[in-house]
Amino acid sequence: MKALLLVIAVLAAGGPASLPDIEDEVMCVECGTALNVSNSAVADQERAFIRRQIALGKDKEEVKAALVEEFGPGVLAEPEERGFSLAAYVVPAGLGLVALAGLLVAARRWRRRPAAPEPEPEPLADADARRLDAELAAYDRR
Amino acid sequence: MRLRASWAVILAAALLVGLLAYGVASRQADTSIDDAIAAGERVDAPTARLPRLGRPGQGSLADYRGKVVVLNFWASWCKPCTEELPLLERTHRSISGRGALVLGANYQDVSTSALGFVRRFKLTYPSLRDRDGEFADRYGSRAFPETFMIDRRGRIAASRRGPVDQRWLDRTLPPLLGEPA
Numbered sequence: 001m002k003a004l005l006l007v008i009a010v011l012a013a014g015g016p017a018s019l020p021d022i023e024d025e026v027m028c029v030e031c032g033t034a035l036n037v038s039n040s041a042v043a044d045q046e047r048a049f050i051r052r053q054i055a056l057g058k059d060k061e062e063v064k065a066a067l068v069e070e071f072g073p074g075v076l077a078e079p080e081e082r083g084f085s086l087a088a089y090v091v092p093a094g095l096g097l098v099a100l101a102g103l104l105v106a107a108r109r110w111r112r113r114p115a116a117p118e119p120e121p122e123p124l125a126d127a128d129a130r131r132l133d134a135e136l137a138a139y140d141r142r
Numbered sequence: 143m144r145l146r147a148s149w150a151v152i153l154a155a156a157l158l159v160g161l162l163a164y165g166v167a168s169r170q171a172d173t174s175i176d177d178a179i180a181a182g183e184r185v186d187a188p189t190a191r192l193p194r195l196g197r198p199g200q201g202s203l204a205d206y207r208g209k210v211v212v213l214n215f216w217a218s219w220c221k222p223c224t225e226e227l228p229l230l231e232r233t234h235r236s237i238s239g240r241g242a243l244v245l246g247a248n249y250q251d252v253s254t255s256a257l258g259f260v261r262r263f264k265l266t267y268p269s270l271r272d273r274d275g276e277f278a279d280r281y282g283s284r285a286f287p288e289t290f291m292i293d294r295r296g297r298i299a300a301s302r303r304g305p306v307d308q309r310w311l312d313r314t315l316p317p318l319l320g321e322p323a
Contacts, residue, residue, distance in 0.1 A: 048252075
């Protein structure tokens, strides 16, 4: 139980840092691609920087903070909250709101629609009516 | 009602296409400086207050108004950048007594690595830390290294998108050194 609590505490604290875990969440600042798919000189320099930070005993969030300190917020693989990059936040939220509004409108229309009246049964053909009468009469005689 | 829905879809699609077009256009490098230089004009050099590399405090290109500044954007991982550092240092030593200097702008770089090159080449000219390249973006920066000649009135007189050489320095620097403040 104590071991489990220790594991949970470590995970809650951000967990031990590793290069593969970090390099897919940061950018190669020069190439504009994720660090884990970059092989440029600056990417190698960033990876060396991350390894040094890990060797200093920093956890994942601390390493990312050190990267931001060194390269600016653009090093994180997430859109900046300014300029055109804002569209990455605004457009999905806007589309979500439009979809929600569409659902509400559709639901209101569906609720307002009057229930369809029960269709009148078609009258029986003469032959069928006679046969039905005969069968009912036979049933009554039993 | 169906017609109104169609218009709404068309409008939404047009907005998305417009947003994409704006995004593509906004990511393209600004060529206004190059256009002005090509037309023989001088534009005001963008300035920004940035941390000094290896020294406390902040500095700005604006601090050197009245001097000719050879503004060089560089990074330690960029081989052509480090190859031209000795030439820039020689240039700095030769012009520093004539109201001029070389000013480095180090960006997208690890500061300890940049400082390693400062020590290795015994650079005596100052460098600023433009950590995310925002200052470089204002110069329409496209690659490393890039160098701009700033006149005594803080205007861009010449630019070099690529490594500098002695011939380019000899052609662009002397006329600026001879200009009054």
